Amino acid sequence: xxxxxxxxxxxxxxxxxxxxxxxxxxxxxxxxxxxxxxxxxxxxxxxxxxxxxxxxxxxxxxxxxxxxxxxxxxxxxxxxxxxxxxxxxxxxxxxxxxxxxxxxxxxxxxxxxxxxxxxxxxxxxxxxxxxxxxxxxxxxxxxxxxxxxxxxxxxxxxxxxxxxxxxxxxxxxxxxxxxxxxxxxxxxxxxxxxx
Amino acid sequence: xxxxxxxxxxxxxxxxxxxxxxxxxxxxxxxxxxxxxxxxxxxxxxxxxxxxxxxxxxxxxxxxxxxxxxxxxxxxxxxxxxxxxxxxxxxxxxxxxxxxxxxxxxxxxxxxxxxxxxxxxxxxxxxxxxxxxxxxxxxxxxxxxxxxxxxxxxxxxxxxxxxxxxxxxxxxxxxxxxxxxxxxxxxxxxxxxxx
Amino acid sequence: xxxxxxxxxxxxxxxxxxxxxxxxxxxxxxxxxxxxxxxxxxxxxxxxxxxxxxxxxxxxxxxxxxxxxxxxxxxxxxxxxxxxxxxxxxxxxxxxxxxxxxxxxxxxxxxxxxxxxxxxxxxxxxxxxxxxxxxxxxxxxxxxxxxxxxxxxxxxxxxxxxxxxxxxxxxxxxxxxxxxxxxxxxxxxxxxxxx
Amino acid sequence: xxxxxxxxxxxxxxxxxxxxxxxxxxxxxxxxxxxxxxxxxxxxxxxxxxxxxxxxxxxxxxxxxxxxxxxxxxxxxxxxxxxxxxxxxxxxxxxxxxxxxxxxxxxxxxxxxxxxxxxxxxxxxxxxxxxxxxxxxxxxxxxxxxxxxxxxxxxxxxxxxxxxxxxxxxxxxxxxxxxxxxxxxxxxxxxxxxx
Numbered sequence: 046x047x048x049x050x051x052x053x054x055x056x057x058x059x060x061x062x063x064x065x066x067x068x069x070x071x072x073x074x075x076x077x078x079x080x081x082x083x084x085x086x087x088x089x090x091x092x093x094x095x096x097x098x099x100x101x102x103x104x105x106x107x108x109x110x111x112x113x114x115x116x117x118x119x120x121x122x123x124x125x126x127x128x129x130x131x132x133x134x135x136x137x138x139x140x141x142x143x144x145x146x147x148x149x150x151x152x153x154x155x156x157x158x159x160x161x162x163x164x165x166x167x168x169x170x171x172x173x174x175x176x177x178x179x180x181x182x183x184x185x186x187x188x189x190x191x192x193x194x195x196x197x198x199x200x201x202x203x204x205x206x207x208x209x210x211x212x213x214x215x216x217x218x219x220x221x222x223x224x225x226x227x228x229x230x231x232x233x234x235x236x237x238x239x240x
Numbered sequence: 241x242x243x244x245x246x247x248x249x250x251x252x253x254x255x256x257x258x259x260x261x262x263x264x265x266x267x268x269x270x271x272x273x274x275x276x277x278x279x280x281x282x283x284x285x286x287x288x289x290x291x292x293x294x295x296x297x298x299x300x301x302x303x304x305x306x307x308x309x310x311x312x313x314x315x316x317x318x319x320x321x322x323x324x325x326x327x328x329x330x331x332x333x334x335x336x337x338x339x340x341x342x343x344x345x346x347x348x349x350x351x352x353x354x355x356x357x358x359x360x361x362x363x364x365x366x367x368x369x370x371x372x373x374x375x376x377x378x379x380x381x382x383x384x385x386x387x388x389x390x391x392x393x394x395x396x397x398x399x400x401x402x403x404x405x406x407x408x409x410x411x412x413x414x415x416x417x418x419x420x421x422x423x424x425x426x427x428x429x430x431x432x433x434x435x
Numbered sequence: 436x437x438x439x440x441x442x443x444x445x446x447x448x449x450x451x452x453x454x455x456x457x458x459x460x461x462x463x464x465x466x467x468x469x470x471x472x473x474x475x476x477x478x479x480x481x482x483x484x485x486x487x488x489x490x491x492x493x494x495x496x497x498x499x500x501x502x503x504x505x506x507x508x509x510x511x512x513x514x515x516x517x518x519x520x521x522x523x524x525x526x527x528x529x530x531x532x533x534x535x536x537x538x539x540x541x542x543x544x545x546x547x548x549x550x551x552x553x554x555x556x557x558x559x560x561x562x563x564x565x566x567x568x569x570x571x572x573x574x575x576x577x578x579x580x581x582x583x584x585x586x587x588x589x590x591x592x593x594x595x596x597x598x599x600x601x602x603x604x605x606x607x608x609x610x611x612x613x614x615x616x617x618x619x620x621x622x623x624x625x626x627x628x629x630x
Numbered sequence: 631x632x633x634x635x636x637x638x639x640x641x642x643x644x645x646x647x648x649x650x651x652x653x654x655x656x657x658x659x660x661x662x663x664x665x666x667x668x669x670x671x672x673x674x675x676x677x678x679x680x681x682x683x684x685x686x687x688x689x690x691x692x693x694x695x696x697x698x699x700x701x702x703x704x705x706x707x708x709x710x711x712x713x714x715x716x717x718x719x720x721x722x723x724x725x726x727x728x729x730x731x732x733x734x735x736x737x738x739x740x741x742x743x744x745x746x747x748x749x750x751x752x753x754x755x756x757x758x759x760x761x762x763x764x765x766x767x768x769x770x771x772x773x774x775x776x777x778x779x780x781x782x783x784x785x786x787x788x789x790x791x792x793x794x795x796x797x798x799x800x801x802x803x804x805x806x807x808x809x810x811x812x813x814x815x816x817x818x819x820x821x822x823x824x825x
Binding site for chain 3: 164165233236237239
Binding site: 488490492493494495496525527528530531545546547548549550551553580582627628629 | 683685687688689690691720722723725726740741742743744745746748775777822823824
């Protein structure tokens with residue numbers, strides 16, 4: 046099974062800044078497209094999902110951040126920060142890496158001290174097993190609510206980062222704009238912080 | 241039942257800085273010593289307890305802070321940040337107030353976004369009901385692990401704030417220095433953050 | 436302050452079965468109406484709230500139980516199992532007592548092994564401090580989701596116990612029927628179990 | 631990459647009863663030894679770990695169950711219930727399957743209603759990344775405390791299921807008998823239920 050580094054390892058992980066490119070001494074955690082397709086049909090993949098929030102001085106959530114994206118068909122969708130945990134990488138490091146990838150290096154996320162997630166979400170390729178769908182794979186996602194203290198500059202595949210009040214984020218219209226059933230996931234994550 | 245504002249409302253709450261004194265327009269949440277003695281024999285009292293910690297950039301706990309106190313008998317004991325929730329006060333505000341009272345105004349605590357505590361500890365005046373003892377009262381304490389980012393200058397009734405590694409804090413010798421069974425509580429709180 | 440055992444101690448705690456009556460050797464945790472009125476204006480009161488659920492063999496919540504009540508004005512409302520923690524009583528014992536009071540002795544609730552609640556809800560007499568309102572008092576409620584395995588026969592002040600699917604319980608119309616902002620609380624509690 | 635069904639898919643998953651054997655219409659979640667070796671060097675593997683407990687009528691943990699095993703070298707070790715989540719399998723179903731495999735069909739486990747684990751443990755093949763070591767793989771384990779209500783008859787590779795009090799389970803001597811750093815994990819899991 047040849048490892049073809051010219052292939053992007055994961056649609057979620059487009060290597061847009063240099064540190065995200067495969068290193069010269071090839072890390073076994075990097076997977077070619079063939080390899081990724083193979084494992085995606087054989088094993089549940091570990092994911093992290095993060096809901097970026099702003100908090101006040103007493104820790105109350107005042108704003109919720111959602112990424113705005115356009116699908117290839119031109120449909121606008123909302124997204125959480127999300128991505129795969131690599132071989133050899135801790136959950137914390139994966140969370141930090143995906144937050145930095147999606148929100149930019151000046152977001153200054155405060156990763157929670159507890160590794161216990163706000164929620165566990167299971168995505169399956171076929172409907173009916175869970176309320177969460179991911180056509181590409183079976184994924185087990187650890188979901189965290191992460192306060193960010195800096196300024197967010199989303200990557201080019203996201204049009205913008207929209208900040209809204211918790212009530213606006215929980216509105217039925219907003220929840221319906223999240224893909225793969227993640228509206229429910231956002232609702233559950235916000236419930237964990239009292240929203 | 242006369243309300244005597246000359247009486248300090250709570251041994252835990254010695255008003256050492258002006259904002260902690262009873263306001264001129266008397267807040268019903270202030271209790272005279274007589275009143276406090278009455279309610280302490282009739283109702284469980286809501287408490288917050290906080291374990292101050294230092295975290296690294298990925299949220300891992302690197303240090304645990306314990307207050308060092310001397311009892312009237314000259315015995316050295318370790319303590320958590322701890323105190324009563326007042327009438328009309330939110331749990332978050334009580335947590336912030338007691339952290340500021342015990343660690344000083346430059347501690348800059350990061351109150352967790354989730355109001356769900358790391359643990360619930362029930363203190364009873366008599367042994368046998370719970371492992372936690374408080375001779376003064378029946379207290380239900382919500383226990384939080386709180387990262388602090390600034391410098392701590394403990395109040396005069398604490399001799400110092402000692403920072404130690406999680407493993408040092410979990411050593412049997414350290415746990416035994418906490419009063420009222422709080423060694424177990426510290427162990428449980430640190431377990432919630434993966435220590 | 437005379438203790439008048441002829442007075443019922445709490446509208447939530449109507450002693451409908453004998454074991455719930457004040458014992459002959461008067462427990463200091465029993466409060467007369469005067470005493471209760473006094474403490475309710477001085478201290479946050481510790482409450483437990485429980486969402487009864489049915490689970491399948493793998494622990495998935497299949498049904499949610501809500502009490503149906505009629506207010507003195509004849510308005511139908513939905514309610515959770517709810518009540519005060521008494522002096523000297525553990526949170527677990529209070530939870531069990533209120534579940535038995537509200538659902539009958541054959542409900543066979545499975546109190547969770549963890550004392551950490553699914554959510555903490557703070558009720559204040561005046562609006563604006565929290566989304567939860569209780570005109571009688573400032574209450575700090577520990578909220579649990581509790582599987583029940585037996586049959587429920589609600590007390591006379593509840594018209595019936597209605598079982599519904601999680602999605603029915605989460606419907607906006609149902610949530611709006613809960614008093615004191617508890618629709619939000621039900622939503623948060625169900626989120627903690629993945630609904 | 632040939633799929634060789636004669637190979638056992640996982641040392642943790644020895645198919646000792648017929649329903650645990652690969653089905654005739656080969657499930658893609660079944661992996662040959664070669665395939666398993668491949669994915670174990672490329673991806674974190676999703677695991678569940680369970681601490682079986684006995685609880686009393688109010689949910690308090692009264693006993694903790696540990697499996698006693700003998701290594702090929704004849705060293706006695708303690709183990710938790712543990713195993714991989716398969717492709718297409720929910721975390722709940724994996725938890726139930728491994729509990730039944732390790733404790734027998736009459737254990738009657740009560741899988742918690744909440745999918746949020748008591749703790750997340752990350753095992754790495756090399757020391758230094760985490761306190762948990764698994765020489766075979768990088769595993770992300772969701773750890774649950776699971777009350778069992780029936781009788782346990784451990785599989786042949788376990789010598790017995792030992793029930794002990796929470797304090798006995800937390801004794802340094804007991805914790806040291808668990809492999810891969812799981813003594814710490816047991817301590818953390820028991821902390822989540824107030825022990």
